[in-house]
Amino acid sequence: MKQLPYLKNEDGLTTLYVDGAPYIALSGEIHNSSSSSLEYMKTKVWPNLRGLHLNTVIVPVFWELMEPVQGQYDFALVDGIIEQAREEGVRLILLWFGLWKNGRSTYAPSWIKKDYQSYFRARYPGGAASDTISPLCDAAVEADATAFHSLMKHLKDIDGEEQTVIMMQIENEIGFLGAERDYSDKANKQFEEVIPSGLAALYSNNGNWKEVFGEAAAENFMAYHYACAIEKIAKSGSKAYPLPMFVNAWLEQYPWKAGTYPSGGPIAKVMKIWKHAAPTICLYAPDIYLPNFAEVCEEYTADGNPLFIPEARRDMVSATNVFYAIGKHNALCFAPFGIEDFLATATNEDGPDFGIMMALNIDMSAFILNGTGPYLAESYRLLGNMMGIINRYRGTGKMTGFLQHHNSGCLLTFSKYDVKLTYKRQEDGKPVSGGLIIEVNEDEFLFAGIGFSVEFLPKSGETDKIGYIQIEEGEFMNDQWIRGRVLNGDEAAYMISIGRKPAALKVEMYKYN
Numbered sequence: 001m002k003q004l005p006y007l008k009n010e011d012g013l014t015t016l017y018v019d020g021a022p023y024i025a026l027s028g029e030i031h032n033s034s035s036s037s038l039e040y041m042k043t044k045v046w047p048n049l050r051g052l053h054l055n056t057v058i059v060p061v062f063w064e065l066m067e068p069v070q071g072q073y074d075f076a077l078v079d080g081i082i083e084q085a086r087e088e089g090v091r092l093i094l095l096w097f098g099l100w101k102n103g104r105s106t107y108a109p110s111w112i113k114k115d116y117q118s119y120f121r122a123r124y125p126g127g128a129a130s131d132t133i134s135p136l137c138d139a140a141v142e143a144d145a146t147a148f149h150s151l152m153k154h155l156k157d158i159d160g161e162e163q164t165v166i167m168m169q170i171e172n173e174i175g176f177l178g179a180e181r182d183y184s185d186k187a188n189k190q191f192e193e194v195i196p197s198g199l200a201a202l203y204s205n206n207g208n209w210k211e212v213f214g215e216a217a218a219e220n221f222m223a224y225h226y227a228c229a230i231e232k233i234a235k236s237g238s239k240a241y242p243l244p245m246f247v248n249a250w251l252e253q254y255p256w257k258a259g260t261y262p263s264g265g266p267i268a269k270v271m272k273i274w275k276h277a278a279p280t281i282c283l284y285a286p287d288i289y290l291p292n293f294a295e296v297c298e299e300y301t302a303d304g305n306p307l308f309i310p311e312a313r314r315d316m317v318s319a320t321n322v323f324y325a326i327g328k329h330n331a332l333c334f335a336p337f338g339i340e341d342f343l344a345t346a347t348n349e350d351g352p353d354f355g356i357m358m359a360l361n362i363d364m365s366a367f368i369l370n371g372t373g374p375y376l377a378e379s380y381r382l383l384g385n386m387m388g389i390i391n392r393y394r395g396t397g398k399m400t401g402f403l404q405h406h407n408s409g410c411l412l413t414f415s416k417y418d419v420k421l422t423y424k425r426q427e428d429g430k431p432v433s434g435g436l437i438i439e440v441n442e443d444e445f446l447f448a449g450i451g452f453s454v455e456f457l458p459k460s461g462e463t464d465k466i467g468y469i470q471i472e473e474g475e476f477m478n479d480q481w482i483r484g485r486v487l488n489g490d491e492a493a494y495m496i497s498i499g500r501k502p503a504a505l506k507v508e509m510y511k512y513n
């Protein structure tokens with residue numbers, strides 16, 4: 001069998017290999033319900049994706065539709081989606097909507113939902129039942145693992161050679177909403193017991209959850225049990241077909257209380273427990289809807305976790321954030337959510353109205369499409385044509401990224417020059433400023449991004465004068481620089497800059513005295 005897609009960590013840099021070559025997913029995630037109808041995909045989704053220069057699409061598959069009757073599997077949707085993706089020439093990352101979706105068990109088959117004796121619910125303080133099946137319910141986890149195993153076996157049979165599907169996300173935004181932990185009888189009993197020996201060793205401390213973790217006990221308890229459940233499901237699927245498997249996280253946010261965001265989900269502060277209990281999971285992926293993009297990227301790459309963003313904001317910032325995620329943090333994937341809307345001419349009447357966000361008084365700006373499509377398409381076209389160069393400079397220290405976030409610019413240091421970047425003043429409906437820079441050699445630089453100007457400065461204390469040999473606008477075609485105008489005149493003599501549209505510049509400098 002052909003080498004499967006895999007992740008490799010080389011001196012701290014994690015690379016995704018597809019067909020044996022480095023791969024960065026310029027992607028988008030479709031709405032939750034779009035892939036539940038092949039006709040809808042054919043008429044309302046794929047046509048709207050063609051102009052976006054995606055190389056990968058993130059698509060849900062549904063337990064309830066795949067195993068409507070226990071033990072009877074229907075793979076028609078999965079097969080159809082893969083067929084369509086092959087026609088479109090894109091790769092797929094599949095989301096397994098099994099036991100848990102946004103903290104709830106809305107995608108479990110009816111035979112699971114209705115039998116809440118066997119598949120018991122997580123409960124709220126006082127004992128009221130929730131619509132979340134408890135992660136401590138071994139029977140439910142077993143049933144999910146069996147179904148996921150069947151899906152992975154089927155994928156191996158129908159896609160093992162072509163490998164249209166390159167990765168799997170297990171469940172979606174796991175965790176318990178509405179309370180900081182499950183108050184089912186089994187959970188209450190276990191919460192009073194000493195923590196598992198493995199955790200005691202990991203934290204070189206022992207006692208029950210409260211004694212060891214204090215205030216964080218409830219959330220860590222849920223993190224441990226969700227991670228154990230996910231490990232069972234991932235392992236069973238991996239036995240059949242070991243594609244790279246990851247989990248995504250609904251991020252901690254105001255009012256910062258576990259249960260107002262899914263408690264126990266794979267957020268940065270419990271990643272240590274998740275990594276301990278779920279070794280089959282290859283990475284932890286933040287769904288970044290909050291405005292502090294750079295901060296979240298920093299947080300999620302802190303201890304060697306590769307940056308992988310399966311869900312990003314829908315507003316204009318995404319057209320710039322992709323350059324920063326790839327340039328600064330060597331991201332493996334960037335995927336705005338509800339991607340089929342981005343170039344859709346007619347506003348998608350039958351798309352979700354995100355009412356739930358209002359209900360959760362969540363800032364809606366992350367979900368407002370404000371003309372993002374054409375800018376994101378241009379960002380992806382530009383980046384897509386320079387993937388070879390980006391993969392060559394990833395992790396070398398010669399490539400970095402920069403992003404406007406309530407600041408007017410930044411100063412970057414390279415081997416022979418310092419580079420002062422000044423951001424264009426923020427304008428509504430226009431992309432924020434940001435991009436990536438590659439020090440091709442000590443005198444030659446590539447810039448790609450939106451809305452900034454560049455000034456080369458001597459290293460501190462140096463007296464040499466600095467001049468430019470050539471400033472070229474242009475773009476890449478299959479990693480070959482296609483020069484446009486040479487901007488040695490007014491266009492750049494006073495300020496080398498990139499405008500409000502995604503663009504690239506190649507600049508050669510020199511020193512004299």
Ligand SMILES: CCCCCCCCN[C@H]1[C@H](O)[C@@H](O)[C@@H](O)[C@H]1CO
Binds near residue numbers: 172290354
């Ligand atoms: C500004 C703060 C936004 C907080 C985000 C909350 C949850 C976000 N959930 C996401 C799920 O992963 C997707 O399936 C979908 O439901 C998506 C929201 O539409």
